[in-house]
Amino acid sequence: MPFLGDKLQFSSQNIKKNIFLGIILLLLILPLTINAQSSDSNTVVTDQPAGTLESAGHRAGDFLWSLVGALVGFLLFFIGAPFLLFKSEFQNKAKLFSKAKPADSATAANGYVSLFGKPQLIGTNKCSILDTPSLYYSYNKEKLTVTQKVVCGSDAERENVVKISPAPDRCTTEIVTRDGRDYKETRCEKCWNANVSEWVSVERKDGLGTFKIGANTVTPNTQTEYMGDILEKKSTSNKAGVDYRETVSYIEASTPQILAVGEAKAGSMASGKPFVVSTKDFEATRQLIVQAEKTMSLILKVLGFLAFLIGMYLILAPIPALINVAGAIPFIGQLFSGLASITGIMIFIVSLVVAIIMTLILTIIFKILRAITDNIVAVIAITIVVGLALMYVLGMVGPKPA
Numbered sequence: 001m002p003f004l005g006d007k008l009q010f011s012s013q014n015i016k017k018n019i020f021l022g023i024i025l026l027l028l029i030l031p032l033t034i035n036a037q038s039s040d041s042n043t044v045v046t047d048q049p050a051g052t053l054e055s056a057g058h059r060a061g062d063f064l065w066s067l068v069g070a071l072v073g074f075l076l077f078f079i080g081a082p083f084l085l086f087k088s089e090f091q092n093k094a095k096l097f098s099k100a101k102p103a104d105s106a107t108a109a110n111g112y113v114s115l116f117g118k119p120q121l122i123g124t125n126k127c128s129i130l131d132t133p134s135l136y137y138s139y140n141k142e143k144l145t146v147t148q149k150v151v152c153g154s155d156a157e158r159e160n161v162v163k164i165s166p167a168p169d170r171c172t173t174e175i176v177t178r179d180g181r182d183y184k185e186t187r188c189e190k191c192w193n194a195n196v197s198e199w200v201s202v203e204r205k206d207g208l209g210t211f212k213i214g215a216n217t218v219t220p221n222t223q224t225e226y227m228g229d230i231l232e233k234k235s236t237s238n239k240a241g242v243d244y245r246e247t248v249s250y251i252e253a254s255t256p257q258i259l260a261v262g263e264a265k266a267g268s269m270a271s272g273k274p275f276v277v278s279t280k281d282f283e284a285t286r287q288l289i290v291q292a293e294k295t296m297s298l299i300l301k302v303l304g305f306l307a308f309l310i311g312m313y314l315i316l317a318p319i320p321a322l323i324n325v326a327g328a329i330p331f332i333g334q335l336f337s338g339l340a341s342i343t344g345i346m347i348f349i350v351s352l353v354v355a356i357i358m359t360l361i362l363t364i365i366f367k368i369l370r371a372i373t374d375n376i377v378a379v380i381a382i383t384i385v386v387g388l389a390l391m392y393v394l395g396m397v398g399p400k401p402a
Helices: 005-009 010-039 053-087 093-098 153-157 284-315 317-330 334-375 374-397
Strands: 041-051 111-117 117-121 134-151 161-178 181-208 209-213 216-218 225-227 233-238 242-252 258-265 269-279
Touching: 010 284, 053 181, 053 284, 053 317, 053 334, 093 269, 093 284, 111 161, 111 209, 134 153, 134 161, 153 161, 153 181, 209 258, 216 258, 225 284, 258 284, 269 284, 284 334, 317 334, 334 374
Parallel strands: 216 269, 225 269
Antiparallel strands: 041 181, 111 258, 117 209, 134 181, 134 242, 161 181, 209 216, 233 242, 258 269
């Protein structure tokens, strides 16, 4: 079920800051995690030089995979990235929501309307861990299970793992390139028989209470979006030596005022695009939706930029991969490997520049298209007026009939 809740009440600046900080941290942490793999105390790495045929086969295989990657890159660059940037500009939920007409809750409403008033729950809609009925609740119950598994490497050091006894090491062998030369690298991770504790969901339930606002009946469905001050309660218990935890998000039936926006027919509201139930008034709810759209638009722009960057890099990746094949030639192979590395760096720089340019160009184009579609009537009217004015001017300065 779509669920917006309190998280939408964060400021747009904080959300943007968190997104960019997350990306920066990811870029900083990624090299550290790669280096950590080789220095893991549970991992032993041994290697020996690869033979000429093995090296050639490895590099030829990399080239063939780069061709497959180029196809993926083509799809990302020419389809994925433009689609993401298009979606980032054409968020229309707030626009549709704004079309709702305020209706008097004392009379049966019709059309896409907004109702605001004191809710009256019809029937019982009560979660097991709540003391009072709810207009809405989303309940999840989890059980802590302990399973005996074989865990290896860094997985064996997690807090939820209790080692029992050693198990056979897990070893993998692959050809890797270091300093322009190929090596057969064998990586062995220490493994253990261990008890692994994990939380597993055993029960999920959504309670969608039907309620009245004045003379109108609101019947939510799985497409209903609940917004505003969504409350939360957590509970833990132990039954027969097994730990359980329960979490519920809910709106109390005693909430003083509720907003319902949707398609009404003879006083019955059971659908809508969007179909919204909120603890806040119309304008505050609209601002929540606007904020959500801004956040989603930013996320889609970042994803579109990354799709351009990765797509272009994958399209050009066969070039250094092909040069790298010559790196298997004895004596002079190291020269070609170095050239392939330099080419790879240049391709990344080119891909970065192209991604920035394409993101800016398409963002501007889609913004213009959005402005035109949002004001299509005005655009048509201006076009007609300009056309008539041009016809008049051309008629004035044109040749006069004899």
